[in-house]
Amino acid sequence: MNGPLIVQSDRTVLLEVAHPQAADARHELAVFAELERAPEHVHTYRITRLGLWNARAAGHAAEAMIDTLERYAKFPVPQSVSVDIRDTVARYGRLTIEREDRADAPAIANSPQEALEQLPTLVLTASDPALLAEVTRSKRIAPLLGARRSETAIELLPWARGQIKQELVKIGWPAEDLAGYTPGQPHDIALDESEWHLRDYQRAAVDSFFAQGSGVVVLPCGAGKTLVGAGAMATAKATTLILVTNTVSARQWRDELLRRTSLTPDEIGEYSGTVKEIRPVTIATYQILTAKRKGVYTHLSLLDALDWGLIVYDEVHLLPAPVFKLTADLQARRRLGLTATLVREDGREGDVFSLIGPKRFDAPWKEIEAQGYISPAACYEVRIDLPHSDRLEYAASSDDDRYRLAATSPAKTPVVRDLIAKHPGEQVLVIGQYIDQLDDLAAQLDAPEITGATPVDERERLYQAFRTGEIDVLVVSKVANFSVDLPDATVAIQVSGSFGSRQEEAQRLGRLLRPNKDGVPASFYTLVTRDTVDQDFAQNRQRFLAEQGYAYTILDADALAAA
Template identity: 75%
Template structure:
């Protein structure tokens, strides 16, 4: 990146924040950083204070709870696109300033209508950052027209070979729906079938077996259906982070996980974006957004950080065979194959041999 505009694609843990900091140092100008949530905003601020000569007073947060404009301002997409009486007051306020640089974190989100309007912000330079430039609607090209050309795209396996991210063992564990659930699935409306297949109670037993086999290792259990996550959290006696969890409580749990005070967290899709969990070694996915490749990148990216001793990360996804859950899993297989990762499929009944 030489001071113009463009997009940088790097895996989670490979230093996207540092790339942003380097662009800011090169630009030597007022900077607006757009992020997906308040937790991410505060992590950006902490990292900039730790890695650069910026002081906390020089970095402002512009979110739902705080409205600060400083030489470096970190704002959430949500607050900028908040509409009031037909107007966008926060977007208009920040657009009135002459930014020397705008950094778009998770830039793959930009083509979505609610985020797209932020691309009109006044700026002399734009930098987009993302772990993978994949969209299920095929509108990756819109990112380049809104921000600028791709400046750098590092293959995940190349970054792994250089020691910047951990190697990963990716396993799909297939379960069979019990007879009663198969009947419910067969007679359900099409838009309900994925939820039924994803939330089979058989998955809870598999989760418990995997967690036990990696006892003591920092482990995330990830899903999208809150009732399922609450049930899993109760069965594991583990804390859960979901949309209703306060920012303060999220930060407390993430800090406890990062420090090793707790080694097991159940998380919803709120942890998909911009959450720094550098010590995660095991992820167990029980349900996702219909096999979204972008979501797979974010979830696998929770693990691909060096950590201590460059240990191998373990990514498990639990899938109900002969259902739409298995059909959507093909997107995951394709994404991981594109990134160069081997992808094993095992039966839940033989899981003990695999994890022993």
């Protein structure tokens, strides 16, 4: 045994980065473990219950996970870890939710009571009486239950399908939902594959999703998550509600569906702050769905406007908290979550698992890169000294002010200029968090700027000018993090971010991974102020990408300027 892994009894796993087998071990470990820390030489992973259940739901067996640890271990794997993995994985599926249609239900509901009688009976079934007794004793689960059927089966209240899955995950007994889904209102949708075809992994993602009914597909930015959504729609052939992060994303979804499917403009509606269209395929923003007036969700009726056969959640890791509550009532409809990362900064991965569904398909970034479908990328962390004149102010500032002071240091501006000069003729994105910093950079670089205040039509005009090469440097705020198609961007310079957000780091690198027409490798620079909280947050931000196999090369700003 001389592998790159040290498996510890507290379920942490240490990966020796320089070991010749490190890349293979990381690839297999990422299936069921989450990277916690990623310094230069030894990365720390943690095996969690949710990670094991997601792996099991995606088709990975406990023995395969244990085999990964044993094959790459430097020392014997503690027996307690192997036992824990087997026991935890075995918990998934010991509780199931199944449906019984009511043969005596009235064909047409003439009253709320008759409508309730039309609902199928949901039954929670346990593998043994002791397990059912354990979960039914929970004070949060008992109010969701109906009549006892047997020692191993009990009815659920008709509306409780989503809520009970949430509660069962919290107490460590995830239920496998086998209750099926309403087909929804039929609507003919076909893929137009005359000039393109779904890639093998995209087809596998669609097939895996439909084999299970609902859940999450995890693919790198640029790997075609929208096409997986289109493939799912063509398989469902039903009215579809698509929820997206912003209006620009909504219009890009619309354009892609018109280009890739048989849908016509009259069949696709936009439901946003400016337009309220309900069509067989309706694309709505999360913001409009969560908008309140006098404490009431005013657009909640959209969820029942049509008999949706499929609901697609784009960038599911950004799902606003109120949408979880609304989704709990949509468990009879097929739900497809699309994301590049299941990491949520609010820690609500368990709600994605229980309400949208488990991970059904996951293609590692480096695997898709090796197939040539996303661009190779080099990541750099450029370290900058805080000017002496700002050091005393930094030392005397509060924690919140310290990050802003370090992240927006004027010393970053000449470095941005030097980096742009290193990449003549390439398309460069300058990305940041703070608007005053971006305003100053746009003025210094004489480059156009896109922020949340930029009108949607102007955003689309500038994005299109960037795509055509009319603009080669674009300064953007966090509005460009998500679902923006800029395939010719080959350089990103990140000057500031949302503190230690791992998913934001992944999304920003993702702006560069769509293959460009010249085949130029991508360069991702993060400007970090040395010996400040800016550097501390940068290390946390890089964790997810390190898990995917991306290494950051450390550069010194002074040496860069002299080169």
